[in-house]
Amino acid sequence: MIVIFCQNVDNATGWGTYTYQYAKITNSFEKTIIICHKKNKSLNIKQYELLSYSKDYRRNPIKIIFDAFKIKKILNKFDDKPKLHVTVETYALLIPFLKNHFSKILLTCHGSLFNQLTIRENLIINFLFKKAIKLTDKIIFVSNYTKKKINTKIQKIKKIKTVVISNCIDFKKRKPKKKQKKIFNILCLSAIKPRKGQLNLIKSIKILNKKIKNFKVFLSGSVQGQSYLNKIKSLISDAQMEKKIEFTGFVNEKKKDELFKKSDLFVLLSEDTNLDFEGYGLVYLEALSYGLPTIVSKQSGCSEINFKNNSGLVVNPRNYKKISQFIYSITKKNISKISLECIKTASKYDWKNKTAEIKRLYN
Numbered sequence: 001m002i003v004i005f006c007q008n009v010d011n012a013t014g015w016g017t018y019t020y021q022y023a024k025i026t027n028s029f030e031k032t033i034i035i036c037h038k039k040n041k042s043l044n045i046k047q048y049e050l051l052s053y054s055k056d057y058r059r060n061p062i063k064i065i066f067d068a069f070k071i072k073k074i075l076n077k078f079d080d081k082p083k084l085h086v087t088v089e090t091y092a093l094l095i096p097f098l099k100n101h102f103s104k105i106l107l108t109c110h111g112s113l114f115n116q117l118t119i120r121e122n123l124i125i126n127f128l129f130k131k132a133i134k135l136t137d138k139i140i141f142v143s144n145y146t147k148k149k150i151n152t153k154i155q156k157i158k159k160i161k162t163v164v165i166s167n168c169i170d171f172k173k174r175k176p177k178k179k180q181k182k183i184f185n186i187l188c189l190s191a192i193k194p195r196k197g198q199l200n201l202i203k204s205i206k207i208l209n210k211k212i213k214n215f216k217v218f219l220s221g222s223v224q225g226q227s228y229l230n231k232i233k234s235l236i237s238d239a240q241m242e243k244k245i246e247f248t249g250f251v252n253e254k255k256k257d258e259l260f261k262k263s264d265l266f267v268l269l270s271e272d273t274n275l276d277f278e279g280y281g282l283v284y285l286e287a288l289s290y291g292l293p294t295i296v297s298k299q300s301g302c303s304e305i306n307f308k309n310n311s312g313l314v315v316n317p318r319n320y321k322k323i324s325q326f327i328y329s330i331t332k333k334n335i336s337k338i339s340l341e342c343i344k345t346a347s348k349y350d351w352k353n354k355t356a357e358i359k360r361l362y363n
Contacts, residue, residue, distance in 0.1 A: 002084075003035060003083070003085070004035070004085050005036070005088070005094065006034060006087045006091065007038070009038075009039060009043050012251065015088050016040070020043055020170075021170040023043070025354065025358055026358065035050050035071060054088060061124045064094060068094050068097035071098060081103040082102060082103070083362050088113075089109060089110065089117060090113065095131075105135060105137050107140070108140045111279025112149075115150070115275045133154060137160075139161070139162040140162075140164075140165055142166065142279050145303065146301055147162065149277055166280065167280040168285070169285045169346070173347070174289065174290060176339035176343055177336060184214060184215040184264050185217075185218065185265075187266050187267070189218075189259065189287075190283060194225055200269035200323075201267050202241075203235070204320040205245075207321060208324040216244055217244060219246070220248040220249070220251050221251070260292065264331075265295070266283075266292040266295070268284065268296070269317035270297045271299055278297065278302070281301075284305065285349050288349075294307075294313075295313045295326060296313065298316050305345070306345070307345060310338045
């Protein structure tokens, strides 16, 4: 049996989407149960809502002990020791209290959350997380970029086996976009905060606005940095582009589907601030699966996507001229042909293609 610790299994969030889709793969070859903060009734896998919200552990470490106690009650019902896979780094803090209940422990490292858990400002969290690493049997990185950023730090804590299993999606074959609409819709779907680089997109759009007028930008996602949002709005106002930019706020799974369907291009220009970086956003692959040409920052794990025939662009997130030129070029090309290429690219990143590789992790 495989037990997964995670925050949620909600397809509207990155962590949730990863766990939702990954758990379906593990459950295909070995019984899987999920212990989480919030479950998803649409997922036909046994789930227990026992965990606190991930950030609560850092605010109040005593919750780690309480949650570990609740988990033990579930684990004591099993005849054999299951294997544990922690898919959100924060929940590794539970490992020191539960080690003896598992036959094997795996941890997925997505990105900068690792750095947040090892800073010296919170000595208790720092100690528990390093202890968890020492008790872990294998680390899974979601990209080579993530491994490059944090593997050296991990190996200093413990010489541990690692493997890179690049993020994938539950690929669904869709029809490519048929023709160019009157308004060219550009989508940026992510939490609004400095690391996500929405400001880079607006600066690129400012240049694009001099070439074409029939476009609209959707900035979709919850606001996680009010001062950053103010900077974005100020730039939009100075460029007199208020009618060209729409903030949609947080979007659920249904709204996300609608946005992908009505958009023509996806852009997310994340920035690496060393300690805070983009490991591998699933949203890029989701956009491609809807047939959207996609612009990816060089400063992210998604720069490893193999784009062909205008299906995407990997670029310095502050090369505004190159970004605007690519967007402009897409508006003038055969969108149907490009869209088909995007879907072909996304199909290569289907979790089902990773089943054998994932199964070997638990042997």
